[in-house]
Amino acid sequence: MEIINWNSILESLLFAAGDEGLSLKQLAEVLEVNELHASEMIEDLRQEYDRDDKRGIMIVQMAGTFQLATKKENAAYLKKLVDSPHTSALSQAALETLAIIAYKQPITRAEIEDIRGVKTERPLHTLMAKALIKEVGRAEGTGRAILYGTTKEFLDYFGLKNLKELPQLPEKVEEEYIQEEADLFFEKFQETINS
Numbered sequence: 001m002e003i004i005n006w007n008s009i010l011e012s013l014l015f016a017a018g019d020e021g022l023s024l025k026q027l028a029e030v031l032e033v034n035e036l037h038a039s040e041m042i043e044d045l046r047q048e049y050d051r052d053d054k055r056g057i058m059i060v061q062m063a064g065t066f067q068l069a070t071k072k073e074n075a076a077y078l079k080k081l082v083d084s085p086h087t088s089a090l091s092q093a094a095l096e097t098l099a100i101i102a103y104k105q106p107i108t109r110a111e112i113e114d115i116r117g118v119k120t121e122r123p124l125h126t127l128m129a130k131a132l133i134k135e136v137g138r139a140e141g142t143g144r145a146i147l148y149g150t151t152k153e154f155l156d157y158f159g160l161k162n163l164k165e166l167p168q169l170p171e172k173v174e175e176e177y178i179q180e181e182a183d184l185f186f187e188k189f190q191e192t193i194n195s
Helices: 006-020 024-031 035-051 072-083 092-104 109-116 121-129 152-157 175-194
Strands: 057-062 065-070 133-138 146-150
Touching: 006 024, 006 035, 006 065, 006 121, 024 035, 035 057, 065 072, 092 109, 092 121, 092 146, 109 121, 109 146, 121 133
Parallel strands: none
Antiparallel strands: 057 065, 133 146
């Protein structure tokens, strides 16, 4: 009989869910157990993290979902990482994601991924950590996805009074021209961030 390492599976699920977290119902469905058993399992893992001083993560419950989070005792080191000059430059993925949010806000992660054609969880996390974007609400419909928008810090950082000062996007242009404009925009964007 195969022994199932539930804690390992739970940890993987919570890690993969990221800042979206997982509800008790979602955990129970994925694990194919009832909600009471899922609750006991998540509590067991939470206690394991709490007992082990060598771990830097913990499980938190926010807005009906369970998420992995860093321990507050390590906050000073995490702040250094965020404030480090090596981490100040945004990746191409983060720049693309930020531009999409700036022009299309409020927008869900799924809508951003539809536009970019790739996953955006890490760029969103980076932009949230840098306070350039924030959660601005929840979409209507199934799942009530998080809506993202830019912050006052975004406006301050780029010297904008409001979003109306963003450069206008051309309505209909050829694909090659769009790529050239996008490249120029991201180049200027990167220069602003690095300065």
